[in-house]
Amino acid sequence: AYGDLLNQARELKAPSLEEVVQLLSPPTPADHRALQGAADALRQETLGDVVDIRGAVEFGNRCRKNCHYCGLRKENHRLSRYRMDNEAILAAVGDVYALGIRTVILQSGEELPEATESLVELIKSIKKQFGLRITLSLGERSFEDYRAFRRAGANNYLLRIETTDPEVFERVHPDDDLQERKQHLLWLREAGFLLGTGGIVGLPGQKVASIAQDILYWRDLGANMIGVGPFLPAEHTPLENHPPGDLDLTLRAVAVTRLLCGRAFIPATTSLATLHPDGQRYALEWGANSIMLINTPETYRANYHLYQKKAKVDLDFACRSIKEAGRQLPNYIQGVTC
Ligand code: SAM
Numbered sequence: 001a002y003g004d005l006l007n008q009a010r011e012l013k014a015p016s017l018e019e020v021v022q023l024l025s026p027p028t029p030a031d032h033r034a035l036q037g038a039a040d041a042l043r044q045e046t047l048g049d050v051v052d053i054r055g056a057v058e059f060g061n062r063c064r065k066n067c068h069y070c071g072l073r074k075e076n077h078r079l080s081r082y083r084m085d086n087e088a089i090l091a092a093v094g095d096v097y098a099l100g101i102r103t104v105i106l107q108s109g110e111e112l113p114e115a116t117e118s119l120v121e122l123i124k125s126i127k128k129q130f131g132l133r134i135t136l137s138l139g140e141r142s143f144e145d146y147r148a149f150r151r152a153g154a155n156n157y158l159l160r161i162e163t164t165d166p167e168v169f170e171r172v173h174p175d176d177d178l179q180e181r182k183q184h185l186l187w188l189r190e191a192g193f194l195l196g197t198g199g200i201v202g203l204p205g206q207k208v209a210s211i212a213q214d215i216l217y218w219r220d221l222g223a224n225m226i227g228v229g230p231f232l233p234a235e236h237t238p239l240e241n242h243p244p245g246d247l248d249l250t251l252r253a254v255a256v257t258r259l260l261c262g263r264a265f266i267p268a269t270t271s272l273a274t275l276h277p278d279g280q281r282y283a284l285e286w287g288a289n290s291i292m293l294i295n296t297p298e299t300y301r302a303n304y305h306l307y308q309k310k311a312k313v314d315l316d317f318a319c320r321s322i323k324e325a326g327r328q329l330p331n332y333i334q335g336v337t338c
């Protein structure tokens with residue numbers, strides 16, 4: 001019966017919650033392997049073997065919010081805070097450009113509204129100097145800000161829904177509201193961005209049905225990029241003693257996302273690479289087609305402390321996963337062969 005559902009999964013016009021729960025719960029080890037095979041085959045057919053590589057610059061760790069899972073939360077007073085200025089960010093973006101990478105991801109904690117002007121200048125400078133595609137991951141801002149960032153030339157915006165389960169969402173987000181979060185994603189689309197979203201597997205109180213609901217949410221949204229990673233505990237946060245998300249469940253969530261969201265870009269997340277030494281390769285084998293390198297300058301890296309023992313995902317690290325998964329580095333990456 002699981003095999004039948006798997007065969008139909010790609011064609012399901014409007015999968016029910018029950019069907020997605022079943023897809024996420026293969027009853028036997030052979031069914032578990034069949035799920036992996038089906039997701040991998042669909043990835044191969046629709047997107048091929050080349051793994052897309054992007055570069056992230058985590059330019060600041062100051063945050064006005066207190067998400068319970070995140071090491072950057074405002075009330076974590078043990079963290080030493082930094083904010084790179086635009087000149088330093090441009091230098092780091094230059095390093096991404098020199099690798100041949102075409103998309104840079106600018107990520108930070110949620111800054112104050114006053115940051116808008118300098119962010120607009122930054123986006124314009126990156127476009128002028130490097131012509132790179134720009135993905136922003138800055139958290140929730142006003143619709144006017146989204147429009148200003150888009151007009152300045154940013155292309156994609158990554159805002160994870162984190163979880164669509166109202167109770168779980170509320171429990172871990174003292175500053176946020178699930179309906180507002182959804183509204184932000186609609187504003188981002190209205191402002192003209194390609195949408196990135198995704199979620200965390202293993203939040204307290206989360207059930208398999210919550211994850212199934214998440215997958216249906218990003219399918220209905222038509223997200224272009226979907227990042228799914230395990231929860232990892234961070235010191236000095238309310239969830240520091242909560243166990244990490246389950247590896248197999250996270251991989252199954254990646255695979256079902258691939259099956260139901262077709263051509264979406266699915267990154268092999270840094271959190272999967274951190275959870276297990278082979279996590280990045282596994283994700284590539286379970287439907288992922290993209291890797292985000294971390295190009296934050298060495299001096300700041302340790303302070304972008306989302307969770308413990310964050311993996312150092314550089315080009316060598318990515319090459320190893322790509323090679324072991326039998327995949328290919330894109331030809332735009334310069335001077336390196338895996
Ligand atoms: N502040 C922005 C935001 O919240 O969208 C961007 C930076 S935030 C650190 C990026 C992502 O990190 C979040 O969307 C969240 O899913 C993830 N994250 C934070 N803490 C985590 C943890 N302890 N385990 C797994 N993922 C985590």
Ligand code: SF4
Pocket residue numbers: 063064065066067070071072073074108109110139
């Ligand atoms: Fe701030 Fe983003 Fe971390 Fe929440 S997830 S505390 S908004 S950096």
